[in-house]
Amino acid sequence: MTDDAPRTDDAPRRLRVLAAMSGGVDSAVAAARAAEAGHDVTGVHLALSENPKSFRTGARGCCTIEDSHDARRAADVIGIPFYVWDLAERFREDVVDDFIAEYEAGRTPNPCLRCNEKIKFAALLDKALALGFDAVCTGHYATVVTNPDGSRELHRASDMAKDQSYVLGVLDDRQLAHAMFPLGDTRTTKAEIREEAARRGLFVAKKPDSHDICFIADGDTQGFLAKRLGAAEGDIVDESGTVVGSHEGAYGFTIGQRKGLRIGRPAPDGKPRYVLDISPVTNTVTVGPAASLDVTALTAIRPRWCGRPPTSGPAAYTAQLRAHGDETEVTAELVDGTELRVSFTTPARGVAPGQAIVLYDGTRVVGSATIATTERRVGAGA
């Protein structure tokens, strides 16, 4: 049971499944479906906050005593054993510290991808496999397909509107071989998932949805970063280098951001200005018109392939650049096995170093990489 070989049969079989239960409705329904499918399911709630009592008391699907209680309550209703595993230290090291360091370096990280790669499908999966489990089950909306040769493919969820394959684009073949997403083939609205939860007697049915960043209690990323990195006043300049305003920390900005720049003087052309570039070295934020945001190409590092790696040479894919972003057509090529070079058919906006680019072939997730540099049609590249 601890071998990592992918399974070669498609026949339903009783697996020992560890269901990660956040205390939210999706993971509760996922665990219930896995149990209903006949698997031997054990629920586990990950304690990710080192001081859970200090975190918010609302209901957002992660990190609080209340969420842990909700997850336990759901497990009791489903009728499965339930444990709380303390992965707070790993989470702080691998996700939170990395998140802060990335922002400090002027990049825009996605901590959910990082958590899936390093915590849910690494620390948690490794422990699960060592304890004799066959798979880790989560409430993500994505689909795993097993090929006749036993290899696995990750695909978008049946319902594009809820698809979460983007945040799973970091999973490699071995991780996919042990992943189970019982909500992936659901073509229903969120309301219907809530109805299913209510029908199953899961009182989390009415719980509000979780936000993107579970460890930022109030959703105030800038405040979270300011508290940890301190204020560092610097200039906001335009593309010509003229100082047009000031800021209290370059890390608080994201490329493509328009709101909250607090520039007194309007632009010469009267059009809105956007963050074009963040330079942590000079603590400078560069702003300019929307057209200057157009990215025509990028390079990305740390590629991870979901299943088989791409064939050599440039190939056409669709790409997704944000968790809830649209698909865009690209040509991508892996150079030296470590760097992904991507050019856009139509220029893309709001592309920031640190973000993940996830490549798709139809509905299949090909892989992902972390954006390192971008090329702009006008103005300087980031």
Next chain:
Amino acid sequence: MVYLDHAATTPMLPEAVQAMTAQLTVTGNASSLHAAGRRARRTVEEARESLAASLGARPSEVVFTAGGTEADNLAVKGLYWARRAADPARTRVLASPVEHHAVLDAVEWLAEHEGATVEWLPVDSYGRVHPDALREAIARNPGDVALATVMWANNEIGTIQPVHELSAVATEFDVPLHADAVQAFGQLDVDFGASGLAAMTVSAHKIGGPYGIGALLLGRAYAPVPVLHGGGQERHVRSGTLDTPAIAAFAAAGRYAVAHREEFDRDIGALRDDLIKAVRAAAPDAVLGGDPDPAGRLPANAHFSFPGCEGDSLLLLLDAQGIECSTGSACTAGVAQPSHVLLATGMSPALARGTLRFSLGHTSTAQDVSAVADAIGPVVERARSAGLS
């Protein structure tokens, strides 16, 4: 199911169920003056006399509470407040560091909110307080001691404290000593009168009685300041309508426990010895927690630490095979933390994370022990491969 978590709670005895259900349909508030009230009062007082007899106490020394936690809080806080009120110099609280959280947290609350100075008494590697340590602590300044509290037997590692000797020391200095005897009652000869204790906590559901009922045995010389104020029941120390059915059942369980105590000590003690042998044979590096001398530990307790294992992993793997035990006290079993009891005995935090407590009880059988014997080896091996997260 192999249930080996009797220290958390043990199945209710048929005698207790019968005593309880017989009273559930009877109306009457034991404080009322009419016939229904008199009938309830008679039931309560007979139960009080019975429980007092089971514990070597006078009926007037039995103060019913809603459980062990409440009795511990009443003893620790109530005696502290009363002793300090009588002499403001008395603010020092002497406590063993291996107490249950009901005592531990009450003591810490006094330090945080009521100006108490807490002195944790030293313990040996079995978690035992030596009478000389108590003597040294009191003698340093007998005038400023509010109270001392040392449990009769430990809920995690089963170590029995020298209660009579400790009590003799406290009495010599006129310091009230409280003992949490929740785990000791039913397993050891618990004689409140002979012990010389000022106060002693017992709980029904650990001896086959119902949940939600306990008692503080309270020497007649002591009048702790109440934690709960109200109608003035129970010597004006613990207000609240008396729970007649639960009290009747508590007394029934107490009678059974005392009548069968020697048999329990012999038979369950022998099963426990077999269990320890079996675990040691299957996992030779397992470290037995508490006193290895059977006379020094509760007859129903077996506690182990398994190097390189996470207690939660062991629990999960045994649970999956239908074996129910605990990593320690159920109250700390949310996010796993190394037990304060084990740390106090000098165990390393890493080793203290890999613990299992097997606690036997009146329904335990040789089959339960052989189920553990068969399962434990592979379980430890597997948990070790999962490591410490």
